[in-house]
Structures are given as C-alpha cells and as structure tokens.
Amino acid sequence: MTCLFDFSRCAAPLRPITADDVTGCPIEDAWTALDLFGEQVFADGGGASPLLGVDRQTGEIFGVDVEREPPQMFLLNSSAHRFLQTFRLFDEALRLGTRSPYEVVAAAREIDPAAFERSEWRSLCEYLSERDG
DSSP: OOEEEEOGGGGSOOEEOOGGGGTTSOOOGGGGGEEEEEEEEETTSSOOOOEEEEETTTOOEEEEOTTSSSOOEEEEESSHHHHHHHHHHHHHHHHSOOSOHHHHHHHHHHHOTTTGGGSHHHHHHHHHHHHHO
16 A cells, blocks of 8 residues: 655645535534644555644644544644654655664654554554564
8 A cells, every 4th residue: 555645735824624625524623623734645546535734732743534433533743843753754664664663663652752652653553563573
C-alpha cells in the first residue's frame, strides 16, 4: 500500500474543517477545533484520504478519517515540531529503508514520549514490526 502526504493546503491560510471536506458525513464537534494543513492519500485504491489538522488550542496534530470505524479522529503528535520530526523519521525508514522497524519504534517513542503510546504512529510501528518481524 502506498501512502502519500499532500500538504498543498499549506499554500493558503489554514482553515477549519468544512462540509466539503467530509462529503456526506456530519462534522463532529471535536473536529471543529482543527485547522487543516494536509491529507494522506492512499495511492493503491481504497479511496481513503484522511485529513491532517492542528488543534488550535493544544497544538496537537490529529488526523480525521471519515471512512474509518470510530473514533474517526486520531492523534499523531503532541506538536507540529514533533510531527515534522516523526514524519521525517518514517520517510527515511520507509522510503529509503535505512532503519529497522525496531530502530523506528525507539526513535519515534523518543521524539514524542507524551503522545507515542496513543498515536497512530504506534499502530504503524506495530504493523512494520509484524511485517518485517
């Protein structure tokens, strides 16, 4: 499965989620705290395109996937800085293949110890460990 990240939303001022972003799905109250800055695109089909946003109050980074089983909003990182560090870590590990899954888990946990255990990145680490284990 190929997952691409599209940050083209950052070319314009960040904005809250709208009905156009989640066609056919009611917007949950928690989602309205997010300013969107990107989305994930799964290139091998499936149609899922989770939105990426920053919580205006806490600075935490969340994803929102209206096609997934609840909860549809999921934590990625505790801050934008930690999101960028974690994103670069996974890019290096997955695109370049320079780190083992075990190194990635340790590094991701070190980048954001407050959020890692609750984050979607932890789920990706588990998948990579099982796949390559």
